[in-house]
Every structure is written in C-alpha cells, then in structure tokens.
Amino acid sequence: xxxxxxxxxxxxxxxxxxxxxxxxxxxxxxxxxxxxxxxxxxxxxxxxxxxxxxxxxxxxxxxxxxxxxxxxxxxxxxxxxxxxxxxxxxxxxxxxxxxxxxxxxxxxxxxxxxxxxxxxxxxxxxxxxxxxxxxxxxxxxxxxxxxxxxxxxxxxxxxxxxxxxxxxxxxxxxxxxxxxxxxxxxxxxxxxxxxxxxxxxxxxxxxxxxxxxxxxxxxxxxxxxxxxxxxxxxxxxxxxxxxxxxxxxxxxxxxxxxxxxxxxxxxxxxxxxxxxxxxxxxxxxxxxxxxxxxxxxxxxxxxxxxxxxxxxxxxxxxxxxxxxxxxxxxxxxxxxxxxxxxxxxxxxxxxxxxxxxxxxxxxxxxxxxxxxxx
Amino acid sequence: xxxxxxxxxxxxxxxxxxxxxxxxxxxxxxxxxxxxxxxxxxxxxxxxxxxxxxxxxxxxxxxxxxxxxxxxxxxxxxxxxxxxxxxxxxxxxxxxxxxxxxxxxxxxxxxxxxxxxxxxxxxxxxxxxxxxxxxxxxxxxxxxxxxxxxxxxxxxxxxxxxxxxxxxxxxxxxxxxxxxxxxxxxxxxxxxxxxxxxxxxxxxxxxxxxxxxxxxxxxxxxxxxxxxxxxxxxxxxxxxxxxxxxxxxxxxxxxxxxxxxxxxxxxxxxxxxxxxxxxxxxxxxxxxxxxxx
Numbered sequence: 001x002x003x004x005x006x007x008x009x010x011x012x013x014x015x016x017x018x019x020x021x022x023x024x025x026x027x028x029x030x031x032x033x034x035x036x037x038x039x040x041x042x043x044x045x046x047x048x049x050x051x052x053x054x055x056x057x058x059x060x061x062x063x064x065x066x067x068x069x070x071x072x073x074x075x076x077x078x079x080x081x082x083x084x085x086x087x088x089x090x091x092x093x094x095x096x097x098x099x100x101x102x103x104x105x106x107x108x109x110x111x112x113x114x115x116x117x118x119x120x121x122x123x124x125x126x127x128x129x130x131x132x133x134x135x136x137x138x139x140x141x142x143x144x145x146x147x148x149x150x151x152x153x154x155x156x157x158x159x160x161x162x163x164x165x166x167x168x169x170x171x172x173x174x175x176x177x178x179x180x181x182x183x184x185x186x187x188x189x190x191x192x193x194x195x196x197x198x199x200x201x202x203x204x205x206x207x208x209x210x211x212x213x214x215x216x217x218x219x220x221x222x223x224x225x226x227x228x229x230x231x232x233x234x235x236x237x238x239x240x241x242x243x244x245x246x247x248x249x250x251x252x253x254x255x256x257x258x259x260x261x262x263x264x265x266x267x268x269x270x271x272x273x274x275x276x277x278x279x280x281x282x283x284x285x286x287x288x289x290x291x292x293x294x295x296x297x298x299x300x301x302x303x304x305x306x307x308x309x310x311x312x313x314x315x316x317x318x319x320x321x322x323x324x325x326x327x328x329x330x331x332x333x334x335x336x337x338x339x340x341x342x343x344x345x346x347x348x349x350x351x352x353x354x355x356x357x358x359x360x361x362x363x364x365x366x367x368x369x370x371x372x373x374x
Numbered sequence: 375x376x377x378x379x380x381x382x383x384x385x386x387x388x389x390x391x392x393x394x395x396x397x398x399x400x401x402x403x404x405x406x407x408x409x410x411x412x413x414x415x416x417x418x419x420x421x422x423x424x425x426x427x428x429x430x431x432x433x434x435x436x437x438x439x440x441x442x443x444x445x446x447x448x449x450x451x452x453x454x455x456x457x458x459x460x461x462x463x464x465x466x467x468x469x470x471x472x473x474x475x476x477x478x479x480x481x482x483x484x485x486x487x488x489x490x491x492x493x494x495x496x497x498x499x500x501x502x503x504x505x506x507x508x509x510x511x512x513x514x515x516x517x518x519x520x521x522x523x524x525x526x527x528x529x530x531x532x533x534x535x536x537x538x539x540x541x542x543x544x545x546x547x548x549x550x551x552x553x554x555x556x557x558x559x560x561x562x563x564x565x566x567x568x569x570x571x572x573x574x575x576x577x578x579x580x581x582x583x584x585x586x587x588x589x590x591x592x593x594x595x596x597x598x599x600x601x602x603x604x605x606x607x608x609x610x611x612x613x614x615x616x617x618x619x620x621x622x623x624x625x626x627x628x629x630x631x632x633x634x635x636x637x638x639x640x641x642x643x644x645x646x647x648x649x650x651x652x653x654x655x656x657x658x659x660x661x662x663x664x665x666x667x
Contacts, residue, residue: 077571093566105572
C-alpha cells in the first residue's frame with residue numbers, strides 16, 4: 001500500500017533577494033484537509049514562504065523543492081497549482097462588481113457562461129453574503145468584513161485544493177476578527193479544503209490551527225500542534241513569541257538517579273532548582289528553562305510545599321487582566337518574573353498579595369520546558 | 375495687551391474659513407481673468423467683426439469669417455490638423471505605455487529614469503526642433519546613414535512632410551503621455567495582478583483585464599495632454615512641415631501676421647476651441663457613463 005503524499009511539502013527551500021535570504025532551508029509538510037499556520041513576527045519569511053507555495057516566487061537554484069501532491073512545482077505558475085489565495089489587502093478588482101470579481105476566475109478557466117451565475121451565487125452563499133444585496137456592488141461600497149468575504153468567495157468559487165490566506169483578518173476589528181476566525185475554521189472543516197494561513201498573531205494561530213510552523217529569521221523554529229508549541233516550546237524564541245514565558249538560567253550539577261527530575265541547576269546567584277531529564281543537558285553545562293506564568297504559584301516564605309522549586313522575590317506590580325491576575329515579582333537577581341493567578345473576583349475575594357510583599361515563586365520541577373540553545 | 379495687525383488678521387481668518395479659501399484663490403483668479411478671460415472675450419468679439427482696412431478690426435457684426443472657414447481649402451487644413459493630432463496622440467500612447475510600465479516597476483532606477491524622461495525640458499523646444507531639422511534634411515544624419523548603408527542612392531525627402539511634423543510632435547509631447555500613465559501604473563496595487571494570476575489569468579489577460587483598465591485614467595489624462603496642444607501646434611508644423619503641411623495653428627498665425635485678417639484668425643481659433651470642447655465633453659460623458667456602469 002502506498003501512502004498518499006502530503007498535499008504540500010517544503011524540502012529545504014531557500015529564497016534570496018539580493019544578498020539577503022528571506023527563506024532559509026525551510027522544511028515542513030501539510031496534510032490534506034489540515035488548517036496549517038505559518039506564524040512569526042514581521043520579516044521572518046512567512047509571507048515569502050506562502051508566495052513560494054503560491055508560485056509568485058521561485059526557490060533559488062539548488063534552493064530545495066516545493067511539492068504539491070508529491071509533484072515538484074518549483075517553476076509552475078500560480079494558475080497551474082490548483083490553489084486559491086486571499087490577500088491581506090483583499091486585492092478585489094476595484095473596477096469590477098462583486099459578481100464580476102467572483103466570476104473572474106471562472107471566466108479565465110473557460111467555465112461555460114451559463115454555469116457562471118449559479119456558481120457565483122453559491123460562492124456568495126458560502127461566505128453568507130446575500131446575492132440580491134451585494135452582487136452588483138463595487139468593492140468600495142463594501143465594509144472591510146464584506147470585502148473579506150468577497151475575497152474568500154472569489155477564491156473558493158474555483159474549488160481549489162489548497163487555500164492560501166495571507167494575514168486575511170489583519171485589517172478587521174477584534175469583534176469581526178473573532179467571528180471570521182470561527183467561519184474560516186468552519187469552512188475548512190466543511191469543505192475538507194487544506195488551508196495554509198499566514199499570521200503574526202499567536203492567539204489567532206493557536207485558536208484556529210491544526211498545526212503551526214513557527215518561523216523566525218527566515219527559518220522554521222518549530223512545527224507542531226498548538227499544544228506542542230505552547231507547552232513544549234523548543235527554543236527561547238518560540239517560548240517568548242507564543243504566550244509569555246519566564247526564563248531561568250543556571251548550570252547543571254551532577255545527574256541524580258531514578259527521579260523524574262534528576263538535574264539540579266544552580267543559578268548565578270546561588271539559587272537552585274530541579275529540572276526534568278532532557279537530552280540537551282550535560283553536567284557542568286548551561287541550562288535555560290522556560291516556565292509559563294500559569295505554571296507558577298506564589299507562597300509566603302517557608303510555606304512552599306515540599307518538592308517544589310522555590311525562588312525568593314518581592315512583589316513589584318499587580319496587573320488586572322480579567323480572567324487572570326498577573327503578579328510581577330522582582331527576583332533576587334533583579335530580573336522580573338510574571339506569575340498568573342486565577343482571578344477569583346477582586347471585589348469579593350481579593351488577592352492576598354500587595355506590592356512590596358516578600359514572596360516565594362514556586363513551581364513543580366516537571367512544569368517547565370528545557371530550551372535548546374539557539 | 376495690544377493686538378498686532380498680524381494677530382487680528384489671523385483671528386479674522388480663523389472666524390471665516392471661506393475667506394481664507396478666497397484669499398488663496400484670488401491672485402491666481404486675477405491672473406487668469408487678466409490674461410485669459412479678457413483676451414478670450416476680445417478674441418470672440420473680433421471673430422464676428424469686420425476686417426480692418428490694413429490690420430485689426432472694423433466695427434459691425436458678421437458671421438462671414440465662420441462661413442469662410444467652411445471653404446474646402448480650410449476644411450482640408452482642419453482635417454489634416456485633426457488626423458495629425460490623433461496620430462500624434464496614438465503614437466505617443468503606443469510608445470509611452472511600455473516606457474511608463476517599465477519605469478513604474480524599475481525600483482531604485484525609477485527616479486533616474488523619470489529624470490531622463492523630463493531631461494529634454496531643460497533645453498528650449500525651438501532648439502530641439504532645429505535639431506530634428508538637422509537629422510532629417512537632405513544631407514542630414516538620417517539620409518547620410520541610409521545612403522552610407524547603401525539602402526538609398528539619393529537623399530529621401532524627409533523634411534517638410536506630414537511625417538516630419540508627426541515625428542516632431544510625438545517627440546515633443548512624449549513626456550506628457552509617459553508621466554500620467556506612469557503615475558497611474560505606479561499606484562496600481564500589485565496584489566491585484568497576483569490575484570488575477572492565481573485566478574487563472576495568463577500574462578495578456580492580466581494586462582487586458584486588470585492593468586489596462588486600472589491605468590485608463592492615466593491614459594486618458596495623457597491623451598488629453600497630448601491631443602489638445604497637438605491640435606493647436608504651430609511651431610513644429612512651421613519648422614518641419616513647411617507650407618505644404620499647414621495646420622490650423624499656422625493658419626491662425628498667418629491671419630494675424632502676414633495676411634492681416636484678424637477676424638478670420640479669431641474665428642479659426644474659436645472653431646478650433648469649439649472642436650476641442652465638444653471632444654472633451656464627449657469624453658467626459660463616456661467616462662462618467664463607464665464609472666456609473
């Protein structure tokens with residue numbers, strides 16, 4: 001039995017513009033029907049990666065392979081790839097009405113004239129725009145959200161195998177963005193279409209994606225499910241870019257035996273904490289771990305449960321965030337640590353900590369992520 | 375605290391924003407009134423008055439000068455003027471569009487290329503027209519090259535032909551076509567072209583269905599900027615066309631100059647202006663109809 005190849009595969013793909021490498025030996029694959037996100041800060045190469053997949057850019061000579069359905073498509077034109085694309089700017093043709101925008105691709109694909117109106121209407125239905133109201137409008141007569149829907153309908157009407165979306169929700173306000181996130185997710189599931197989604201918004205990527213490729217400085221830093229990426233970030237960059245992370249550094253001591261957390265790490269100021277086993281740790285070498293704010297807890301000195309790592313500090317600030325309260329603690333070495341505590345209602349059940357309190361920041365040794373050196 | 379005149383002036387304009395607009399418009403309006411509106415009215419009056427004995431005009435009202443313009447002799451000049459102006463516009467368009475397209479996509483070379491486009495303006499148009507004479511005359515560069523290559527045995531008659539006038543006009547007005555088309559292409563959102571390509575449009579379809587329609591405002595502006603001065607051109611046909619290729623501009627100049635028939639010259643001017651206005655209005659109607667569709 002032959003396994004079906006991934007619908008998209010990047011094999012060590014590189015792309016340079018002049019002297020600068022926009023995409024550097026990027027590899028990942030996308031499964032059929034998956035909602036796959038390319039996530040990273042601006043300038044990390046995610047848009048160039050998408051454009052390589054779309055066919056607007058060609059990999060460097062000896063710059064690896066872009067495959068669609070197992071076939072190398074490096075030099076195929078965009079219209080030879082069965083893709084659809086939604087642009088950040090929407091890229092609706094301003095001189096054409098909504099229906100003519102949507103019909104554009106059908107006309108270019110020589111779909112019989114008689115079929116076109118029906119297919120345009122169905123596409124408008126998919127994005128929940130009433131044809132009677134919107135078909136004859138020009139793009140400038142639409143709101144941002146409506147333009148977004150038309151752009152989506154224009155791509156979907158051709159029934160592409162892969163839909164590429166380049167920060168499509170970036171220009172919408174928060175409310176509308178949340179609504180469109182849900183709708184895109186629903187379309188992805190109901191149409192069974194593969195979505196490749198570019199965004200710099202980590203929350204959006206976590207909320208929508210089946211899997212995420214986190215990009216940084218032209219390379220893929222990590223590929224995984226949202227839970228992988230958030231709970232097992234491999235590098236400091238990933239830990240810091242997706243969610244918040246407190247970093248602790250130190251030097252590994254001798255490996256203990258038989259425990260879940262065999263390593264004891266000593267920080268520069270003499271503080272010690274236990275760390276779980278990790279192939280990257282060697283005796284005497286530096287270790288850096290990331291601990292999410294919600295993995296930390298606060299105690300009064302001397303009240304820390306046995307077996308937990310404990311580092312002393314002073315409360316510097318308390319930040320009200322709605323669902324959670326962030327307590328910012330100044331550690332003995334001067335660095336700041338954020339501790340997230342559940343907000344149980346500040347009016348009825350306020351936090352017991354005040355600015356200036358002497359506290360101990362504590363976490364269970366297994367609740368941390370050992371980071372690879374970058 | 376005493377309020378200075380400057381302060382009182384500023385306070386006055388702060389209370390009346392419209393007065394500020396008028397203050398900004400007035401110098402320009404006065405200029406146009408003195409040197410455009412008044413002469414135009416005078417010219418209109420001349421065109422329906424009698425011819426003066428030696429020069430100028432004599433009192434009285436007549437439409438004879440407009441009737442005279444309908445003489446086949448003058449209609450032939452009008453017809454030649456029209457087709458030369460149209461051909462100039464068409465040639466400029468065909469030559470300029472690719473140039474403008476390349477400049478709009480030229481990245482860091484863009485400013486240098488734009489500079490080169492307007493460079494000829496740094497020399498007098500008259501001198502540049504004489505340079506064309508040097509190129510085209512009997513023993514000129516073009517003829518000696520053709521003969522040197524053995525392509526022709528005797529000098530071709532290039533100068534003092536409609537072709538020479540056309541060449542001169544196209545050369546002179548090319549930048550007026552390039553710049554507006556460049557401006558509209560430069561504004562064009564390249565995502566639109568990419569979007570068309572994903573939707574299946576090959577290179578020619580992308581041009582025909584997206585790039586060209588969206589650059590039409592530039593094409594229209596450029597065409598007007600070339601067509602209107604071409605209609606009224608007189609220096610170029612005078613120097614490159616000679617007596618055989620007279621255009622309406624030369625006719626007007628002739629009537630105010632050697633022929634000393636001011637009323638007829640004025641009538642020809644107004645006839646020309648009428649044609650331009652009708653053309654312009656028709657074009658605006660078409661454009662608005664398209665925008666509404």
